[in-house]
Amino acid sequence: MGVRGWVYVALVPLVAGAAARIWHWAHDRPLWLDEQMIAINVRDGGGFRGLAGPLLHHQSAPLGWLWVERAFLLAFGSGERVLRLQPLLFSLATLVLVWLVVRTWFGPLGALTAALLFGLSPALIRYAAELKQYSADAFCALALLALAAWAAARPRWTHAWWVAAAVASWLSMDAILVTPGLAAVLVGAAWRRGGWRAALRAASLAPVWLAAAGVHYLVALRYTTGEPHLRPWWQQRGGFPDGSLWSWLAHRPAGLAADPLRLPEGPVTVGFWLLVAAGLTVLLARRTPLGLLLAAPLATGVALGAAHAVPLASRLAIWLLPSLYLAAAAGVEAIAALTPRARIPAAAGLTVVAVGAGFVLVPQIEYALAPPRLVDGVDDRAAMAWLAAEHRPGDLVLVSVSSIPAVRWYSSMGTLRPGRFVRPVPPGPDCSPQALPAALAGQRRVLAYSGIRTDPATPAVMEARLAEQGRIVQRRDFRAGVGWLVDLHPPAPPAPVLPGLKTSCLQLSAFGRR
Template sequence: MPMHTATTAAPTTATTPPAGRPWWRLTWADLSLIPLVAGVVLFVRAYAAGAPLWGDEQMIARNIRDRGFLDLGGALDYNQSAPLGWLWAQHAVTTILGTDEYALRLLPLLAALGTLVLAWLIGRRWLGPVGAVVLVSFVATSAAAIRYAAEVKQYSGDLFWTMLLLGATMLLLERARPTVRQYVLWWSLAALACLFSMGAMLATPVFAAVLVGAAWLRSGWRSALRAALPFLVWLAVFVVHYLVSLRYVVGSEYMATFWGGRGYPPPGASLGETVTWSLGRLRLLAGDPLGLVPPDQGSRYLAAVTRVFWLLAGLGCLAAARRSRPFGALLAGVVLFAYVLAFAEVVPLYMRMAIWILPAVWVAVGFAADAGAELAVAAARGARRTWRGALALAGGAAAVVLVFALLGPLAVARTGPLPAGDFDERATVRWLAAEHRPGDVTLVLSLSRHAVGWYADHELQPRREPVAAPPPPGTACAGRDLRAIVDGFQRVLVYGALKDGQPATTGAQVRADLAGMGTVVADRSQGSKWLAMVVELRPAGEWAPVTGCYR
């Protein structure tokens, strides 16, 4: 039996624009332009804030600034990773526009805005007014989308390219008999996405499997072969990308250690523990990257929201399958494949490493909202006096109310004031650089070395990174005396974040030892978390003995 496509499965309604209607003509689904505009405001607002770069941004930005196009291949410094195409694009932008925060974050902002536009296009083509508004609203109020629209990271690109490839796949699935040229174009788009987005690369096997499977069911193995052969275009790009860049990420011990314990199942887990872990992922994903928990809401709220949201996502996959079976497989397949990758310990199912599943999940919830609205309208029109009609009306209305109950707190939370940073590293490092003069040495705690390396790389030289390394009881210090580190200098500039663990110990020890060697002449430290001061040293003969042992 031939498979029905999205264009033949249902008569023309407000959900599906009539054949022959120009794409630029407004439909009721274009009510989603309202949340689209709101999303643009939220994304641009976060970008315009111009916040200082934080640690991860500083590390990837140093790679972009300090390397050429060819050098961006290979293993990046500071345990960073990003698709080669994204790195090249970022390097090109900074070469033209400079390396301030606005230039570095321009591409992430454009990718976030592009994701909004793609959500609107998908909504107006395949969803009705309610579904389209829900889909675009989720993108517009997404904590991940807003955050990464204003960060020097590739994750807004993951949302954009995955959403683009999802829409292109749905478009191709609509066609009764796609041509070889259309399949070649699709695989070429997937290859381009592979260069710019790890997330799109992970989603490509799911999209390709559904395309080839639909072709097989529709017209037999020859049609499936026609859909699969252009895979060679994608494979060629992937192999080059892997050899030049990706193999250093896949084989990274740091990535396996840092993310593996957070995003992979517990080693040696029993069946019950594995099931518990799998269900627990849904709650973690609801918190991050889905960001379904507004500020000041506790774990009980998160637990309730998680159940509602993933129930709606599952129902949305069924609603999409009712419209077109490949659509349902497409949306559900992304989430299931994410679990497969986590169980295989290839890609962690955790935080931003799972951001690539969001477009499929958002579209699924849009289908669920649309189905609920259509059910309610049909029941209200044709079966008002029957108990089945009343039940259908109540169920459809409940689905719509649940979706908007989720969206309401999110919209309010995202439109509130931007959270203030704990400390302005940009201003403080530049203040320290202005204080620097010949004869000074800079001591930087390790957690802040990238802030100094980014904002004042040349100005704060020479510099050292002392780490307190107390010897075991009863043994002599095998490290260096702080006096040997600062001997020959007139002043010491000290900067660094004081967090839990050894860096905090180092900061306290440095402060205590320098107090016996000189006088603080300038201080912009902040509480017990940040150290920023200038110490003028006394003659070496007047130094008190130091108690710290450093390496």
Template sequence: MEPETTSQTRRSGEPASVAPSRSRPRRRIIASRGESTSTQVTFGPADPRLLNRGVWAFIALGVVVRMLRYAQNLPFWSDECFLAVNFIRRGFLELAGPLDNGQVCPLAFLWIERAAVLAMGFSEWSLRLFPLLCGMTSVVLFERVARRCLSGLSLQAAVAILAVSVHPIRHAAEAKPYASDLLVGLVLLAPAAAWLDHREGPRRLWILFCLLPPAVAVSNPAVFVAGGILVALFWPVWRSGRWKDRGALTCCGLLLLGLFAIFHVGFGGVQSAAALDGLRRYWGPGFPPLEDPLNLPDWMLSALTGSVFAYPGGGARGASAATFIACIAGSVTLIRRGRGAMVVALTAPLGLNLIAAAVQRYPFGPEARLAQYAAPGIVLLAGAGVGSLLETVRRSRLREALIYAGVVGLVACALAPQIMSWRRPYRMLHDREARDFARSFWPEVSRGSVVACAHLDFGLGRPGAWEGRRAWYLCNQAVASPRRRASGGPRLDEVSSDRPLRCVVFDEEPSDPEVIAWLARMRRDFQLRSTRSVPVRSTYGDDLRSIVETWRIYEFTPASLRVADPVAIQGDLER
């Protein structure tokens, strides 16, 4: 059995791959019987200052690449548009109801994004600012959490993997809650790791108690992280024999149950009522085939070697198998060094996710973005695994060559996707085409007129329905239309014969009953002067099929010499 390496030994230049627990009386007794404390294998550079510089170099790299990704200002892609369209016309209270496009999103995240729109306007910059801050904070905080259980090259490997991983970088520049899921996972893990490291007093458990409400409010999968942590802490806290610690952990458990009832059963139930059936079809590959047990092992193997473990890169169909193997090696290493409770804290959230997938409430495996909450645990285990595997390489030159090759590969992993996105600045070609057309169309149609959107300003269409490609139209209009940016909508009191009202209808046939009803309402106060169509060709889908979207411009003038009353028109429309 390998004896405990004290913090003094580590500072003196003998970096250990895994930092041992600081509270292990049994191990101290073994060491006192004469077993040497110098059996740790030293691999790589022996100077801890050099190792520390490497850690901070990768932290800096991680922050920089996230800022670069944000600075590219890529056009909204489908996942962002479907959520972002809800911030155009909804207030804070309205965001608590069912969302358009079948979206399910934590309430606090919705309110933060809405506040960003009110403060800075509706744009890619404002909606992606909070995810960017979450992404950069995660890189820095991860180093503090990792030091609780790793040291030496294992620490450096873990920090480097998180800093350069493709998915955390990408999601730190997207208007979705994936970056905040990762940060919340770290925030909850930090006090738990600190308590497991010291096991002294309930203070850190009460910190965890205070962090639970904002964490669950801003991240839906935070319940997996919190539940896994409480499972991991239960036995060590009970064995401590301190009732203050037991009481604090019990309060954490009761609070988590209450928060689950409020945010998932209550608010989440209302929000997902209309969307859950569609989400279940979309998430289908992430649900275990319980009705076909013979296929369950294949499904499980595919899930555990797929996108969930794509750090620093990887994907479906076993492309992340290397990371999964490294996690197994890291788990074994931590357990052998007396950190079994920490392993449970890192892996139990995935187990709870599997249970949720079994009852078809949350998927496991189809896409890495849905499992960003698990990234800290996976990367910590992978880093410990890399350190333990390097420890088996006895030839120093070969070991150093592997280390330097790994550093070069990790740096390339961070930079290559950013270079590719500069050359191909969009997720789907339709994203760029839709934004480019909106940037030219809305300023042009606004010249000498009052511009309105039939969908946003006059209620054309069904609220709460699936928007489809209209989501791109609405989001890019909110960004590119000068009138909407300046005042949020048209000033109907400015309409005159010299300054007509131009109302835009997106991809709706004039013969549609909803369009006919809308025109009838408009003719109460306006006279239709002209209509023209603008066919817009675009490339849609991964198969790059060509489509045509028709934008129709209806031009109105006042029906009488007096200017139409916008309040009266809006009242008629609402009736």
């Protein structure tokens, strides 16, 4: 089989990756907390115009992406599969684009490596079946990178690249981040090729992109960027430097390997980063424009993370995966080129790479084949169905604060009134032992639910305080969530006090309008 024939072997992991994505999407998992908050905005956020303003629950998503979600909801309904259809389509389009790219950029070994990495990436599989914009981020980053490489070799396509960047800026906030670095490489290549006049021609449509990104910011993004309460959250998770900048930089490879790359610790992680470094080095030396294009997003990500502007960690770094995966594929090609062809035929080389990559990607393969799991371990959909089935007129409904989006999405606050949102509070001025008895005065039954455990003590505190006020006649587990049905008449005998919960109180707030 010739070299071009072996390149087609790369279709196998790409097709397998597409099947894994469709399998996870078709499983129809209930929405988890972050998805619920996005879904509430799409359904109840005031239509297309309302999505352009501040989003409920401090959410942030590209306006164009939200509009597509709204259009799908209006056309096909609000089921989980419908809401996750756009992420699936973006992820499948990414695999098609990978196939087009690796056929022209790499030989058989590099093509197979890139296909394995993209096709079986746990992050890309997960976000193909999740109501978040991250699959669009990965697609737009790869598309702009591929189009930039095409434009670098064919300058007449530079204008088309600017138009694509303008469109992408409304579908992906990360597309806005990746564009300046790629543009600098394109303009620099034009300047080197034809002087300042060529550079000006290459940058002539930059105002189109600036206008598109600027309008997007003024219309929507300015309401959702720079959330102050998220900065310390991401800093604790390594997204921003917490102390020494150099120490943070030294720990970034391991942090990114854990998430979003999801590589095993130890030699596998070290080997991956060595492949990335080797690939970038060889490309910068032999195919300089392509090497610079792959390096530009990585440099941008490091700079933005060091400046505390964009976290360089977890799902918010998913836009770096295309550059990393393609650089690693180039590294495999470079290493393979060091081996004389006469000693290791192409078939044997492909077999070695496939087996080695299989061992490297065991966690990814297991993730792709495993039944889709609940992200936060809570089945809010079943819990809300239970609440609706058990609810009687006059029942008081108590729901943990973290379950507010679940109630808004899967149930109706109107039918669940009277209701209160509760959170545990430690001893202090906010701790009022009489708040719960006062709320229960005159009630005969209480329905309570604690979903995602943003505070691990919430279920235990709720159960202990409810047991003091009445008799728990039903306790239901919804994976990690817990529901209780409490009969307040006759009053329950004194309940045993759990260690550490004796002085904890429940703070109550009435249901809002929605």
